[in-house]
Amino acid sequence: MRRNLALWAAGIFVVTVAVAACPWAMARGHRDHADASGPLDLLHVSVDQVRRSMRVSVHTSGSFYLGALNRHPDTNKSQDRFICLQIHKPKQEFMRQLCFGKGPNGDDDTLGYATLKPDKSVRSWTGIHARVKRSNSRSVVATFRPGAAHLHPGHYRWRAVSQWTGDKCPATNGSRGKRDPCFDRVPNGHDALFALHSNAHVLRYWDSPPWSEPARAERFIATCRQIEEEGSGARLAMDRGSDGAFVGWCGLTRWNPDYRSASMGYCLTEAAWGHGYATEAARAVLQWAYETLDLNRVQAETDTRNVASAHVLEKLGFVREGTLREDCIVNGEVSDSWVFGLIRREWRPSSEQVRP
Secondary structure, X not given: OOEEEEXXXXXXXXXXEEOOOOOXXXXXXXXXXXXXXXXXXXXXXXXXXXXXXXXXXXXXXXXXXXXXXXXXXXXXXXXXXXXXXXXXXXXXXXXXXXXXXXXXXXXXXXXXXEEEOOOOOEEEEEXXXXXXXXXXXXXXXXXXXXXXXXXXXXXXXXXXXEEOOOOOOOOOOXXXXXXXXXXXXXXXXXXXXXXXXXXXXXXXXXXXXXXXXXXXXXXXXXXXXXHHHHOOOEEEEXXXXXXXOEEEEEEEEEEEOOOOEEEEEEEEOHHHOOOOHHHHHHHHHHXXXXXXXXXXXXXXXXXOOOHHHHHHHHHOOOEEEEEEEEEEEEOOEEEEEEEEEXXXXXXXXXXXXXXX
């Protein structure tokens, strides 16, 4: 997806594009056509000019290591890992590419700069100096002089492209406490998902028994992709910002465009309880949903014994509307459920909710 970019002699704000995405599924969002089978989808990309500097900010759905990225990739090939910004002038052959990655001396403060041919293959390349900062393992911001990339005052168009595929990361030496630098090996996939849903203590208030077969994780992710393709919802994997560890998932399903309604659900690992992760993730999903979809109502249900989950929903502004008596029977145990609802006019994106 291309966006306009206007560069001036003195900097001004330009444009920001935000995309809803996740390692498992994405509803009514945009997936970069250059993304291969890897999970490193772009969630948010912005390009700004401030005074005489140009700033590129990228946020992704998964953790990544700058040293694993190719600064001078051929984006037409499938074996490279890259996060790049492509810029061109309308009606001209001018096309430039800026890519993240470590420099020849192992430093982060370098961007790969390339001139491209019309088919987007690399004509020539070099490295340019940039101030590169990372607030967490899923984002990176680079600031550089436009002139270093031969970008002069004028009107341009840009798009961000990413790919996270190629050879698997090498096996680790088994040392504890050292996190693998490649996202392929971060436990955000089937194993972590199975560990979550096979934990009887975590699922003691769930509406189905714990998983006993690892294949359930594959079917769950397949279902995520299906609801994405149908446009009926999205489930997002939750990674902790400090270390990229998988802590659970949160999502909206049963999107009904006629009723303008959807259902919310989430499930977190036991180690993630009590840190506000559920509230933070659910609020982000709700904000995306109310801003992107024509939603009027979001519904959620929880076991009447699950006071912690009920508290999360109430902090988000949900109203407890009633009780479904003996609506669940799991392993012979009968339980009741509370029904919560959140109406568009009652939703506030901040932590302060207006109660009806």
